[in-house]
Amino acid sequence: MKNFAYTRAGSLSAAAEAASAEGADIIAGGTTMVDLMKIGVRNPDALVDISGLSELEGHEIGADRIRLGALARMSTVADDPDVIAAFPALSESLWKAASPQLRNAATLGGNILQRTRCPYFRDTAYSQCNKRNPGSGCAALDGGETTLHAIFGGSEACVAMYPGDLAATLVAFDATVATRGPGGTRTIPFAELHVLPGDTPEIETVLEPGEIVTAIELPVVPAMRASHYLKARDRESYAFAAASAAVGLEMDGDTVRDVRIGLGGVAAVPWRATAAEDSLRGSPLTEATAREAGRIAFADAQPLEGSAYKIALGADVVAGALLQAKSRMGGE
Template identity: 80%
Template sequence: MRSFTYSRAPSIGAATEIAANGAHVIAGGTTLIDLMKIGVMQPEGLVDINGIGELEGYTIEADRMRFGALTKMSTVADDQDVVDAFPALSEALWKAASPQLRNMATLGGNILQRTRCPYFRDTAFAQCNKRNPGSGCAALDGGETNLHAILGGSEACVAMYPGDLAQTLVAFDAEVSTRGPGGTRIIPFAKLHVRPGDDPHTETILEPGEIVTEISLPVIPAMKNSYYLKARDRESYAFASASAAVGVEMDGNIVRDVRIGLGGVASVPWRANEAEDSLRGQPLTEESARNAGRVAFADAEPLEGSSYKIQLGADVVAGALMAVKSRMGGK
């Protein structure tokens, strides 16, 4: 690890000013420090935002949930009000990481975590457009692709977005509040991350010095009937091969509203809009759930090593939907 400067910001304004001059923001550090140790990221400076009171705490209100960016994953996952109001959110956080990591990692840092693509994380591979723009993509040049995206990739990059929390946020119309040198703004979570296109190095629309301050979601009926299902190589906190955050609102035996967010299969947090459309106005049955799974992956573009994710992802979507139906008593 190279030498770097370190400063502790007393306020959001101070943090944005320091970050705008090239320092990287650090909170829990569970991703950044790891990448610094292996040489993937080599910032000249860090600005620590821990202790800024405005970024801590959360509220569960009748019409909206608000989470400060510094709120710990474990704190939210264990909150009974969250479990009751939005079980998929708690489950996504529980399944994301070990207790040690959940106790350190923050919600703001979690949604901005970098890809787990092995070619991005191993500097022995020169070809990585995300780490070394213009160098090529080892995965697309005959490399191993079993961990890569089958949705939202490009001819320059097929790296997968690795998070779990993000699938619940993209499916349920979350927003992120930010503050930067240009002031404050509210960004729909679905627009925060950008697909790789020709420039995989650019992963979000955040400007230099802009810091996520809050994550919020409107409270809707489908949240209460929600579930997060994650398929992975091992049960002990592996990243998803395919996952789905789903929520359903029923009108009798007919689906009034449904939300489906996909993980482990796309370059960004992915909402399966067409799959949702296939279910609205229909009974929730095993047949309709499986059809929604097929629709969710109709436009998938797998490579040889990632083709298994089409069937796996469809099964995960169907399984999550039927789990929600079971929670509702089979209604």
């Protein structure tokens, strides 16, 4: 790890200004940043610590909106009884994301901005990584191991997978992200925060230099109460998803009135399965229709040889999450 300058920001405006300098990075909980600095993937000249900005802490469940401060800790939100009752999938996507130690330290803002777990990105012994070293190539596409890679949203330059759990829930439930930068504030639809790799995989979000995520907001909808986050992984604790699904249901008798399906562990960016949602609205939810929705969710997947298993696995995960969500509203 190289030497760097350290600044503890006293205000949000000061943090945005300091972070806009060339070579500067933001740090809060540090669970991703410090990790990447240790392995030489990130080498900032300066770190701007925003962990003391109390206005970015806390979370609130209102009648119409849920507001999550960017500095709210994963464990605090995941363990809140009000969150568990109002929006189970939110709690589950946080609870299943990391070890207790990391959940106690990691912030929501940092979580949604975490970097890929692609081994070729994280191991600097591999020179071929367009995301880490633009223009160098992609070791995964050049005959490398691809079991952890994206089957949606990849390009000829990069097939790295976005690894976060929380993001699958946020993209399914129309979250927005509030930011503050040197130029002022703005609100970004969460579905537009991350960008597909295309020819520039080193650009991962639409955030400008110095722009800081301050909060995450979601409109309250009935489907939140009957929601579930299901995650398939190599081991039960602290492992990234091979495939996951965040779903929510609103039923009118036996008919699906509203359904939300977000996918994790399978795409280059947080991914919403809109075609699968459309297949269920206005129809009964049975094991057969749940499995068909799972099939539709992965119908357009473009796997590599090593990642082809994610199609069948992901379809099963979607079906299982839907049926579990239905059981939470007394359905059979």
